[in-house]
Amino acid sequence: MSRLPPLRALQIFETVGHCGGISQAAKRLNLSVGAVSQQMKLLDEALGMSRTVKDGQRLRLNAIGQRFHARCSTAFEELRAAVAEVERSKNPNNLYVSGLPSLMNKWLGPLIYEWQHEHDDLDIYLDGTLADTSEEENADFRIGYGEPVQYAERSVVLFHDCVVPACSPALLGQPGTVGQAADLLQHPLIRVDSRPKFDSPPSWVEWFGLEGGVVEQTIAVRRSFSSASMAIQAAIDHQGIVLAQYSMIARDIAEGRLIIPWPRAMALPSPYYLSWHPNTLQKAQCRAFQRWLIGRGKAQEDMTERLILALPDLPES
Known part of the structure; x- marks a missing residue:
């Protein structure tokens, strides 16, 4: 050597x-x-x-x-x-959660404040990474998408999601400027393209295909981001319309930073899941966190279902 x-x-x-x-x-x-x-x-x-x-x-x-x-x-x-x-291991009163970066940033990050406020004696470490949890990483929990690679027998579905177009209210100007889906093409379109590291969410072409008619204009997407959180921030900054996952923009919509300019939702083909290390549930705080997060996942799925039901039925093109 x-x-x-x-x-x-x-x-x-x-x-x-x-x-x-x-x-x-x-x-x-x-x-x-x-x-x-x-x-x-x-x-x-x-x-x-x-x-x-x-x-x-x-x-x-x-x-x-x-x-x-x-x-x-x-x-x-x-x-x-x-x-x-x-x-971290020196303090047994800790919690280590690994997950997809944008979901950690836009969904779990804001929620975790609620959890830590009720458990202020815990040290919480959030690790945003595309890589799935491995034995070596020793994370307590992993939030992923699709089929869990590690610990499939210790995994549960967290929630199903959908994508909807979203933009800043300031981008559209006067109300009523979007009379049909094709009107979105008058504005810059933003997409998320995380390949080859990870499967990308549905594309604008796939979303427009839900309309059932032919869009005469070319669907040109000039701005792409490798992460959903960056794409969503660009939309908040009035740079265009993003096709975003509802779980990641629900808070921005509720607080007025984003709106849904055309009421058409497209379901993601796979769910988000929660998996855990074989030794995780030996810790009381991890058992409590698991119950809490599964509940938050159910609440998110209920929100998504309410959104889809609230969107008006669109006439066939």
Whole structure:
């Protein structure tokens, strides 16, 4: 096995790479410029080559230095995550929930305040990630979409969702400007495209297909986002009309930041689910959280059903 360079030198190299120079890294690390330079020299000697080049007054990474820095950064992030996990484990009164980033941001994030207000002695860690929960992550719960990859036997359906068009009230101007679905094409359309990392929600083409008629204008979508939360924020900022999941915009609609300009909902093909680690329910706070979150999921599904029932029946085109 190859001998690893000194860990301290690697740590300082990572910081130098992020800062783009020795003096900036020295300030961040609260070290002298000479101490940083010495560690950089030690790393060069350990590796048998330099990973930097001078660019005027700045120091930049050469090609192999950039690749080496990327791997070092990933390794240190893993170490930091491992240390954070150990710190969390020191307190048995904690709760670790992993989930899809936009759902965590737009749905669970606002709700969790309600939970923590009633359990103010708990340390709660919310981890927004597309990756499914694994044995190594050791999350108590995972909120995912579709079929659970891990712990299928310890999973329940949380809720079914739908997508509806949504935009800022200011975007449309005068009331009554949308007389048919095709009128939405007079405004910029925003889409969510998270492929290949994750299945994307229904497209505008699929949604317009529900109308049963032919849309004469071309369905042009000029702005795409990899996450639903970014797309929804763009709609809130008057940048266009987004085809959004109702669970993620219900609060924005209730508080007047968004409206539904045309009353047509399209169901998602799969539900959101909640799964948990084999040891999760040994903790009392996790059992209580599971009951609470399943209840919130049922409430969300009821809201979605009420929305669909409240939308008027549209005439066949």
